[in-house]
Amino acid sequence: MRAQYNAAATIDAILNPHNSQWQAIKSSVVALESTPIAMQPTPAIRESWSTKTAGNIGNVSVQAVVNQDLLAIRLQWNAPNQMVDHGDNTVFPDSAAIAFPLAENAPVVMGAPDMPVSMWFWRANENGEARQIEAAGIGTSETRNRNLVKSHGAWKDGKWSVVMARALQVPNESQSPQFKLGSTAQIALAVWDGGNTERGGIKAYSGMQWLELILTEGNS
Amino acid sequence: MTSKRQMSMVMDLNKCIGCHTCTVACKTLWTREEGKEYMLWNTVNTMPGMGTPKNWENMGGGFKDGKAQLGKLPSRQEFGDAWEYNHKDVFYGGKGDKTHLQIEGETPTWGPNWDEDEGAGVFPNSYFFYLPRICNHCTNPACVAACPRKAIEKREEDGIVVINEDRCRGYRFCMEACPYKKIYFNMEKGVSQKCIFCFPRLEQGVSNACARQCPGRVRFVGYRDDQNAPIWKLVEKYKVAIPLHPERGTQPNVFYIPPIGPASFDADGDIDEQTPRIPDEYLISLFGPKVLDALDVLKAEREKTKRGEKSELMDLLIAYRWNEMFGGFDKNPATIEWA
Numbered sequence: 001m002r003a004q005y006n007a008a009a010t011i012d013a014i015l016n017p018h019n020s021q022w023q024a025i026k027s028s029v030v031a032l033e034s035t036p037i038a039m040q041p042t043p044a045i046r047e048s049w050s051t052k053t054a055g056n057i058g059n060v061s062v063q064a065v066v067n068q069d070l071l072a073i074r075l076q077w078n079a080p081n082q083m084v085d086h087g088d089n090t091v092f093p094d095s096a097a098i099a100f101p102l103a104e105n106a107p108v109v110m111g112a113p114d115m116p117v118s119m120w121f122w123r124a125n126e127n128g129e130a131r132q133i134e135a136a137g138i139g140t141s142e143t144r145n146r147n148l149v150k151s152h153g154a155w156k157d158g159k160w161s162v163v164m165a166r167a168l169q170v171p172n173e174s175q176s177p178q179f180k181l182g183s184t185a186q187i188a189l190a191v192w193d194g195g196n197t198e199r200g201g202i203k204a205y206s207g208m209q210w211l212e213l214i215l216t217e218g219n220s
Numbered sequence: 221m222t223s224k225r226q227m228s229m230v231m232d233l234n235k236c237i238g239c240h241t242c243t244v245a246c247k248t249l250w251t252r253e254e255g256k257e258y259m260l261w262n263t264v265n266t267m268p269g270m271g272t273p274k275n276w277e278n279m280g281g282g283f284k285d286g287k288a289q290l291g292k293l294p295s296r297q298e299f300g301d302a303w304e305y306n307h308k309d310v311f312y313g314g315k316g317d318k319t320h321l322q323i324e325g326e327t328p329t330w331g332p333n334w335d336e337d338e339g340a341g342v343f344p345n346s347y348f349f350y351l352p353r354i355c356n357h358c359t360n361p362a363c364v365a366a367c368p369r370k371a372i373e374k375r376e377e378d379g380i381v382v383i384n385e386d387r388c389r390g391y392r393f394c395m396e397a398c399p400y401k402k403i404y405f406n407m408e409k410g411v412s413q414k415c416i417f418c419f420p421r422l423e424q425g426v427s428n429a430c431a432r433q434c435p436g437r438v439r440f441v442g443y444r445d446d447q448n449a450p451i452w453k454l455v456e457k458y459k460v461a462i463p464l465h466p467e468r469g470t471q472p473n474v475f476y477i478p479p480i481g482p483a484s485f486d487a488d489g490d491i492d493e494q495t496p497r498i499p500d501e502y503l504i505s506l507f508g509p510k511v512l513d514a515l516d517v518l519k520a521e522r523e524k525t526k527r528g529e530k531s532e533l534m535d536l537l538i539a540y541r542w543n544e545m546f547g548g549f550d551k552n553p554a555t556i557e558w559a
Binding site for chain 2: 040041042043044045047048085086088089090092125138139141197199200201
């Protein structure tokens with residue numbers, strides 16, 4: 001996948017999922033699958049979900065824009081039953097996340113001790129912000145920052161369009177991945193179907209391999 | 221996860237009059253904030269009945285073959301929700317004489333105490349009793365077993381089960397796993413919340429609000445291993461206090477003195493002492509087969525008292541010295557210094 005260079009893009013404008021600038025950006029469709037139920041952290045969840053269908057969202061369309069100042073990623077997926085909130089205890093808000101390794105060979109699924117991963121996490125009931133979450137193993141995720149990554153999600157005609165964007169470079173102490181024009185970032189994607197009570201480790205994800213996102217430099 | 225000691229409660233169902241003072245004491249103290257409107261960490265329901273949340277006994281959860289099970293997520297409606305009233309119209313604006321207090325919005329079809337005093341049985345042998353419930357602060361908590369984030373802790377010093385709201389992300393696996401359906405979800409904060417056994421009061425030597433405020437002197441509080449206090453005597457020595465739904469495998473630390481209930485009337489309208497009004501099978505379905513042994517002990521001790529003999533057990537249950545019900549946590553609530 002390529003993040004297309006767009007010198008004119010600003011975070012404020014590009015955050016609008018329906019901004020016309022997105023129309024010119026090439027999109028890639030990434031197939032999603034359920035996270036392995038055997039990897040769920042507690043036996044109760046493993047047993048309960050062994051007979052249920054998890055990872056309802058089959059694929060997600062991905063676009064990315066980059067310039068000296070920002071990296072913005074738009075995810076779109078079909079969600080006939082939009083869930084924006086917790087819905088009377090029994091359903092969960094729709095969510096999406098983009099993961100980046102913070103160490104070489106960090107496992108896609110929530111990292112491992114000494115091999116953490118960083119995530120941008122959008123949840124429909126927290127629209128506007130995206131949590132920056134870090135994990136070093138299943139069940140260890142912690143919210144590190146709620147201001148660094150901006151988000152905006154909009155639901156229209158049975159489809160979520162969610163943009164998450166961040167400055168290309170951020171202060172080092174933020175423990176967030178740094179991006180460089182011309183380099184290739186590794187990413188992984190996850191989407192939760194809240195109406196199917198998907199939350200936590202129960203989700204659709206892009207698989208055990210990191211995907212490559214080329215941050216194009218200039219108008220090449 | 222073994223706790224060094226375990227705080228515990230015993231509730232005497234023969235004394236509960238269903239006044240809900242416990243529920244109100246708890247509500248007033250802990251669940252008045254936004255997001256907690258529908259929460260009743262303490263409930264009192266009429267049994268037999270559907271209870272709170274509606275039909276909770278059939279919502280699953282607990283352990284099966286040693287494995288924690290995820291059951292149903294109770295909805296706010298099933299919990300009974302928090303009804304809105306037209307308080308503004310009645311109490312303000314000078315229209316109080318023309319406006320009746322009524323529920324605003326849709327007419328509710330369930331409430332936290334919807335089937336109060338209905339009970340079961342056929343006249344003249346109808347029967348019911350009240351069942352107050354809090355979190356059981358289980359020795360083997362299904363909520364702890366289910367949580368993928370290790371957000372629920374069983375405190376080492378007293379075995380009280382608490383949710384760490386900094387770790388909780390509102391996934392509600394705990395709500396699914398708790399067989400007693402005593403965990404609530406706070407929509408405002410996005411975290412699960414539950415009875416905290418009033419640990420901030422205990423830490424200052426004051427017993428739980430529900431126990432201290434109980435006009436019927438139904439509730440005993442204390443450490444399970446304190447052999448000089450009532451809990452140990454009721455649970456271990458006399459074995460008259462037994463847990464609710466022990467078959468769910470969580471090993472509750474809240475115990476109940478089962479209700480003896482009245483005798484039934486026979487076809488001639490005479491009292492039949494041999495047939496209890498509350499069927500044994502029903503009590504067994506709630507408390508397991510040990511309930512019959514507990515009832516036998518209670519009846520025998522009652523007979524002793526009738527004969528004018530001394531019964532330590534009856535003296536305890538009558539609670540002549542009510543301050544001794546609290547296992548040493550008997551300081552006046554007025555002494556509490558809130559942080």
